[in-house]
Amino acid sequence: MSRADGTDGASAADGLVSAARSVGREAARCAAAAETARRLDPDVVKAVVAAGFARHLVPAAHGGDEGTFLELGRAVSAVGEGCTATAWCASLAAHIGRMAAHLPEEGRRAVWAEGPDAFLVASLTPLGTARPVPGGYRLSGTWPFVSAIDHADWALLAAQVPDQGPRVLAVPRGTWRTEDTWHNVGMAATGSHTVTVTDATVPAARTVARDDLFTGRGAARVVPRLAVPMQATTMMFAVPALGAAKGAFAAWRQHAERKIRAAAGAPAALPGMPSFNRVTWDTTLARTATGIDAAELLLERAAETADSFRPTPAPTPGTGLGPDLDLDLGPAPGPGFTPLETMRIWRDCAVATDLLVGVADRLFRAVGTGGQSSASPVQRFWRDINSVAGHQALQVESAATAYAHQALGF
CATH class of the missing domain: 1.20.140.10 (Butyryl-CoA Dehydrogenase, subunit A, domain 3)
Structure with missing residues (x-):
């Protein structure tokens, strides 16, 4: 662990942490422009994905690394030394990959059909409504503060299901529209805009009960070690x-x-004047x-x-x-x-x-x-x-x- 004063504690010479330091330097270089644009630079997001953040907590059965929380934390911190907003989005992308492991097998295959580096975002507050229909649900709703939505391949969105309680539904890019609502003075580059979905059909296999996600039950049968409560x-x-x-x-x-x-090397302060x-x-x-x-x-x-x-x-x-x-x-x-x-x-x-x-x-x-x-x-x-x-x-x-x-x- 790298201490604040520059001394070294336990070694963290693993691949993700090493790659994260390069991401942090590139993110720092782009930080001012990203704040002005209110979104991360696309090349920085590509670097985050290439470093291995998106796949870090993805099940090995889907090509992921099934890495540790400790390694991930050290890597996120390394990125944060250059740009907090980039570290935030990298951290969430990795953790949301773990959340997607709670989906049924067919849903997991859909999310990672093109590999474990799919960039995922989420809003887990059940602000939408999902109406049961044959084979799945019809989803509508509006979710604010969805970080890095401009770069997302998939979104996990929570919705209330009448007579069933809240569920989390995985929807691909193209399902939602984004409203430009993020104008905060802090974390400006996260691009945490508002997402709206209107009457989209979501197969049942791409959903999970929110309680199963939050308690870890949903992933217990897939990757028991990662079935950690939220x-x-x-x-x-x-x-x-x-x-x-x-x-x-x-x-x-x-x-x-x-x-x-x-x-x-400065001369002494004048009488009555404050000195260094x-x-x-x-x-x-x-x-x-x-x-x-x-x-x-x-x-x-x-x-x-x-x-x-x-x-x-x-x-x-x-x-x-x-x-x-x-x-x-x-x-x-x-x-x-x-x-x-x-x-x-x-x-x-x-x-x-x-x-x-x-x-x-x-x-x-x-x-x-x-x-x-x-x-x-x-x-x-x-x-x-x-x-x-x-x-x-x-x-x-x-x-x-x-x-x-x-x-x-x-």
């Missing part, structure tokens, strides 16, 4: 912010080193490096716990916490994890993100007027990290309530 994969949203914090820290260090060297205070810069360096390392340790523990998942024959009971928020992290933890283990992962991801917001705010303040130019990557990372932290899946309050219910038993 709340135990919250790192998909948090790790891009880790990479962004590292990128902001690197940019701040360049600025700080120039200031410190310049101050060393080296302690301020040293303290910022130490606190920032520590904050990033702490967040990384939490996120890597979450990934390692998810990688340790082994399903049991029967699913665990529900948490009894009631309906979820925003992207709906789902009802109950799935087989193989206790509810407490699952909620600890969610807690760790939310707290890690909160730590990274503190890092970003400190660096933005410390870099000063000279480093807050619109051309500075520090301000871009600052906006992006705060935007990521606004995602409902990363709210400390929600995670704390869910964790406390399990930890205290009431």
Whole structure:
């Protein structure tokens, strides 16, 4: 693991992480233009796919890598050091590939008919309606905030089915139309526009009950190791912010080193005038490096716990916490994890993100007027990290309530 201060922890010299560093450099080069366009550069998306993100969690039976969450997290972080938006889209594409493994076999074959590198997007809030018809469903609805929709081959969209409950339906490009609605100041390049589907027929084999997806039951018969409950994969949203914090820290260090060297040879300040205070810069360096390392340790523990998942024959009971928020992290933890283990992962991801917001705010303040130019990557990372932290899946309050219910038993 590469630490915030540049020292090395455990080795991550695997293929995806190595390729991710190149993707991060290319994404950084294109970041300003991508923000203006409000979508990722097509060549950067091609690089993300070529690096292996889309196939990383795809079942081997369909040509995928069946990789680990830990390796994926390290790769996403490496991309995030160059561009948070690219890391976000790469992370979601990989995790949504795992979600598609919950489809019946015929549906999986359709999604990966042209290979495991299909680029998938999703909206798992059941905002649409799916009416049962012979052989499948008729789908209609509108879903906002679908990241990277401009580059998608397939979309997983959640809808309410009358008398059945919510289902997730896989639809190919050409099924939806995209409305240009993404104008946010943070994560601008994700292109998280609104998707509308009107009366599209979806075969039953390209659908799965949302409960089966969220609990992991749907994939248990396909790739048991990847049948992880949704709340135990919250790192998909948090790790891009880790990479962004590292990128902001690197940019701040360049600025700080120039200031410190310049101050060393500068004449003494006039009486009564403020002088350069080296302690301020040293303290910022130490606190920032520590904050990033702490967040990384939490996120890597979450990934390692998810990688340790082994399903049991029967699913665990529900948490009894009631309906979820925003992207709906789902009802109950799935087989193989206790509810407490699952909620600890969610807690760790939310707290890690909160730590990274503190890092970003400190660096933005410390870099000063000279480093807050619109051309500075520090301000871009600052906006992006705060935007990521606004995602409902990363709210400390929600995670704390869910964790406390399990930890205290009431």
